[in-house]
Amino acid sequence: MATIEVRVEVTGLVWEVVARPGDRVAAGDPLMILESMKMEIPVVTEREGTIKEILVTEGMPVSEGQVVALMER
Amino acid sequence: MTSEPAQPKGANGTMKRSELTDDKAVASEAQLLEYEARREQALAMGGAEKLAKRRAVGIRNARERVAYLCDVGSFCESGLFATSAMEVDRDRTPADAKVCGYGRIGGREVGIVANDFTVMGASSSATNSRKIAQMKRVAIQRGLPMVFLGESSGARMPDTMGSRGMGTMLGNDPAQYRRMRETPWASAVLGMCYGSSAWYAVCSDFNVMRKGAILAVSSPRLCSMAIKERVDPEELGGWRLHTEVTGLADLAVDTDEEALDAIKAFLDYLPGHHNEVPPVRGVPAGSGGGMGEILSLLPARRTQVYDMRKILGTIVDKGSILELKSRFGKAVVTALCRLGGRTVGVIANNPLFKGGAMDTDACEKATSFTVLCDSFNIPIILLVDTPGFVIGTEAEKRRAPGKIMNFMNALSLVTVPRLSVIVRKSYGQAYLNMGGGRNSDEVAAWPTAEVSFMDPTFAVKIVHGLEPGQPRFEEQYAEMARDSEVWGMASVYAVQAVIRPQETREHLLRILEVHQLRLTGGVGQHLMRTWPTSY
Numbered sequence: 001m002a003t004i005e006v007r008v009e010v011t012g013l014v015w016e017v018v019a020r021p022g023d024r025v026a027a028g029d030p031l032m033i034l035e036s037m038k039m040e041i042p043v044v045t046e047r048e049g050t051i052k053e054i055l056v057t058e059g060m061p062v063s064e065g066q067v068v069a070l071m072e073r
Numbered sequence: 074m075t076s077e078p079a080q081p082k083g084a085n086g087t088m089k090r091s092e093l094t095d096d097k098a099v100a101s102e103a104q105l106l107e108y109e110a111r112r113e114q115a116l117a118m119g120g121a122e123k124l125a126k127r128r129a130v131g132i133r134n135a136r137e138r139v140a141y142l143c144d145v146g147s148f149c150e151s152g153l154f155a156t157s158a159m160e161v162d163r164d165r166t167p168a169d170a171k172v173c174g175y176g177r178i179g180g181r182e183v184g185i186v187a188n189d190f191t192v193m194g195a196s197s198s199a200t201n202s203r204k205i206a207q208m209k210r211v212a213i214q215r216g217l218p219m220v221f222l223g224e225s226s227g228a229r230m231p232d233t234m235g236s237r238g239m240g241t242m243l244g245n246d247p248a249q250y251r252r253m254r255e256t257p258w259a260s261a262v263l264g265m266c267y268g269s270s271a272w273y274a275v276c277s278d279f280n281v282m283r284k285g286a287i288l289a290v291s292s293p294r295l296c297s298m299a300i301k302e303r304v305d306p307e308e309l310g311g312w313r314l315h316t317e318v319t320g321l322a323d324l325a326v327d328t329d330e331e332a333l334d335a336i337k338a339f340l341d342y343l344p345g346h347h348n349e350v351p352p353v354r355g356v357p358a359g360s361g362g363g364m365g366e367i368l369s370l371l372p373a374r375r376t377q378v379y380d381m382r383k384i385l386g387t388i389v390d391k392g393s394i395l396e397l398k399s400r401f402g403k404a405v406v407t408a409l410c411r412l413g414g415r416t417v418g419v420i421a422n423n424p425l426f427k428g429g430a431m432d433t434d435a436c437e438k439a440t441s442f443t444v445l446c447d448s449f450n451i452p453i454i455l456l457v458d459t460p461g462f463v464i465g466t467e468a469e470k471r472r473a474p475g476k477i478m479n480f481m482n483a484l485s486l487v488t489v490p491r492l493s494v495i496v497r498k499s500y501g502q503a504y505l506n507m508g509g510g511r512n513s514d515e516v517a518a519w520p521t522a523e524v525s526f527m528d529p530t531f532a533v534k535i536v537h538g539l540e541p542g543q544p545r546f547e548e549q550y551a552e553m554a555r556d557s558e559v560w561g562m563a564s565v566y567a568v569q570a571v572i573r574p575q576e577t578r579e580h581l582l583r584i585l586e587v588h589q590l591r592l593t594g595g596v597g598q599h600l601m602r603t604w605p606t607s608y
Contacts, residue, residue: 010427011465037460038528039428040376064467 003052006069008043012036014060019069023051031069034062049073115153115167119191127191133329135172135189138222138263142185142333143176150174152204159198159232166192170225171201173208175217178337181345184212186273187222190264194226197233197269199242205269206246213255216346220336221260221277227268227291252276254448254602257343261332262286262322265306275321276606278445279339279397281332282312282322320401320438321607338395342409342416343449347602350450350595351416357391361578364388368574371497371521378424381456382406384496385421388578390414397442402434403427404459407442409451413582418446421456422507424497431503432463436476437608439506443483444601452585455493455508460528461500479608481506488597490514490588494577495522495559495568510567515584517570517577522559529553 015035019025030042031051049071056068116136118124124134133141139148151174157166170192176185186205188195212219233242250272252258260277262270266288274280274288282288289310296302296309308314315322326332344351370383385406386394393411403426408419420439422429431439446453462468462477484491484506493508495518504524505512518524525532532553533539539546563571572580590596 010430010463011467037428037430037463038376038530039378039424039430039460040374041378041428064465 002073004045004047004049004071004073005067006031006043006045006071007065007067008034008062009064010034010036010041011064012041012062014056014058014062014068015040017054017056017058019051019054021051021053025049025051025071032056043068045069045071047071047073111154118167118189119193123191131328132264134191135187135195135222135224138329138333139172139174139176139185139187141330142220142222142336143178144180147177148174148185149176151207152200155200155204157193157198157229157232158200162193166198166200168192169198169201169204170195171204173204175211178218178220178340181218181340182215183218183220183340184208185220185222188224188264188270190224190226193229194265195224195270196226196229197242198229199232202242202246202249206249209248213253216256216349218257218259218340218343218345219277220340221258221270221273222333223260223262223266223270223274223288224264224286225266225268225270250276252603252606254278254347254444254599256346257340257449259336259339261329261336262288263329263332265292266310267292271310278343278449278606279324279336280322281324281326281335281339282315283329283332284312284325284327287311288315288321316398316400318401319607320398320434323397324399339409342395342411342451347449347599348596353414354411356411356414357393360391360393361388362391364575364578366575367577368521375497375523378428380425381421381423381429381458381496385410385419385456388412388581389417389419398438402432402436402438404429404431404463405435405439407438412454412578412585415585416451417585418442418451418453419456420453420507422459424458427463429459429498430461430463431459431506433468433471433473433476436462436473436480436506440476440480440483440608441606443480443487444604447483447487447489447597448599448602450489450590450595450597452490452492452588453487454581455491455513457493457495457499457504457507457509458497459500459503459507460498461503462506476608477502477506481512483601483604484508484512486600488600489590490585492581492584492588493517494572494581495519495524496574497521497523499524500528501526514588515570516568517572517580517584518559518563518568519574519577520559520571521574522568522571523554523557524559524562525553525557529557 012034016033019031026048030044032043034041052070052072054069155169156163170189172187258277259279260274262282271288287306287310293304293306312325316325367387372379389410394408396408406421406423491513493513493516533549537549562568
């Protein structure tokens with residue numbers, strides 16, 4: 001089964017993790033919300049699939065391009 | 074043949090008048106037959122087998138592409154009988170691999186260069202370089218847009234080999250890749266594009282790629298030979314790379330037809346040349362119909378994101394948005410649209426991506442779009458909602474200061490009307506880049522606008538040394554937030570109008586009318602016409 005890496009588009013802080021391992025998600029669904037530039041920026045998946053692993057926790061800083069979740073199709 | 078009887082030759086061997094007439098008749102018949110034979114050979118391109126292979130996979134050939142692009146029967150070919158200047162290739166180079174000429178698109182004349190890959194991979198030769206040069210020269214001097222249909226393998230071998238080959242083939246046209254934006258250029262990448270097809274694609278004002286086509290300096294094969302890099306063509310120069318990473322393509326589509334339709338659509342927003350105003354079209358029924366509910370497109374909290382394209386779609390003429398580089402630098406939307414039937418160029422922050430914080434890609438995209446609009450007399454509308462520029466080490470590595478100032482300088486050199494509307498946030502330097510102050514001809518703001526040097530939370534920390542949760546933080550924050558409201562700048566006339574959101578379309582229509590370039594018949598000064606075509 002192909003693994004999909006979900007990356008963040010912006011450097012910031014993980015504000016809220018919305019998705020949990022095992023969740024079935026559709027393209028465009030938010031997996032977590034980052035705080036950056038005083039904005040709530042959703043991290044969305046571009047593909048549908050099942051959440052395999054969330055690699056960050058709330059309050060953790062993340063950098064642009066960092067993989068924050070793994071999904072399976 | 075004439076029916077006159079044959080006449081004997083005169084004593085001195087000269088022919089009598091009737092003999093001359095006879096010979097001429099025979100000759101012209103033979104010549105016409107030769108004409109037809111040569112014409113047929115030229116139109117046969119690289120041969121039935123190669124053409125059939127393309128047809129089998131649904132890819133049009135050069136002549137089919139030209140026919141699809143142009144108004145029916147309007148193509149006037151230039152150089153049908155041109156062939157390679159090399160004796161050995163003369164019979165296998167119909168039209169010398171580049172189908173060139175003049176056609177009409179929507180009734181307007183354009184110059185066309187269509188690469189015929191079935192003839193020696195549409196490689197560049199001495200003859201076909203002259204054909205391209207003629208197309209560009211006529212287009213520039215007579216005010217015709219140029220269309221390049223790209224699919225070429227690069228310089229022709231062995232013609233270009235050796236110092237003699239280089240001296241003969243290269244550098245004989247000092248204007249070959251010069252861009253001064255006298256007329257719009259549109260390009261489609263419709264196959265492997267190495268060499269000239271790649272160069273003309275990136276020199277163009279609009280570049281559409283068909284998925285599966287490749288745009289690169291050189292082929293994977295040469296990469297493998299020269300630098301031992303084994304690379305997949307898609308990774309080297311596919312549509313994802315150029316629409317998402319390099320921004321060298323404005324649009325990616327699935328088929329040849331969609332690519333050619335995109336070129337027609339793009340040119341329909343543009344004037345034929347830089348001394349002309351863009352065409353005016355009818356206003357579709359229902360335009361502005363959603364204005365009453367436009368405020369509902371903004372989220373409840375000031376920190377939440379939304380898709381600015383929905384707001385844009387509500388304001389402009391119905392169905393008139395042609396978004397350029399939609400997958401690149403997404404924190405900014407650049408789109409050709411119509412307002413009241415007139416072409417406008419929209420630069421809009423999009424909070425849906427990076428919260429609307431502009432990164433270096435977004436800056437490059439805004440800069441190149443600004444240059445396009447100003448060069449072709451297209452008024453610019455800025456829709457503003459940005460917390461600022463992306464900062465941090467990644468941004469600095471990508472030369473953020475340089476990109477921000479290029480964008481700023483471009484905006485300051487604009488001579489077409491610039492109108493800005495502050496929808497929500499406008500902070501710091503980004504306030505100026507998005508048309509704040511005198512960087513627009515008119516600044517309007519919604520009552521939801523908030524403008525300051527930085528977000529009130531940061532400002533309270535810096536000015537008062539207070540963190541959220543500490544005593545007096547809330548009080549100081551409330552004061553800073555209040556100071557960011559639009560009324561302060563309205564009171565010092567830094568915005569010329571505070572408008573009800575639902576009146577945005579009407580306001581822009583009215584102000585656009587006011588700012589028509591009457592003194593020059595709608596034509597700007599084109600101060601950036603020699604700016605780069607990519608950054």
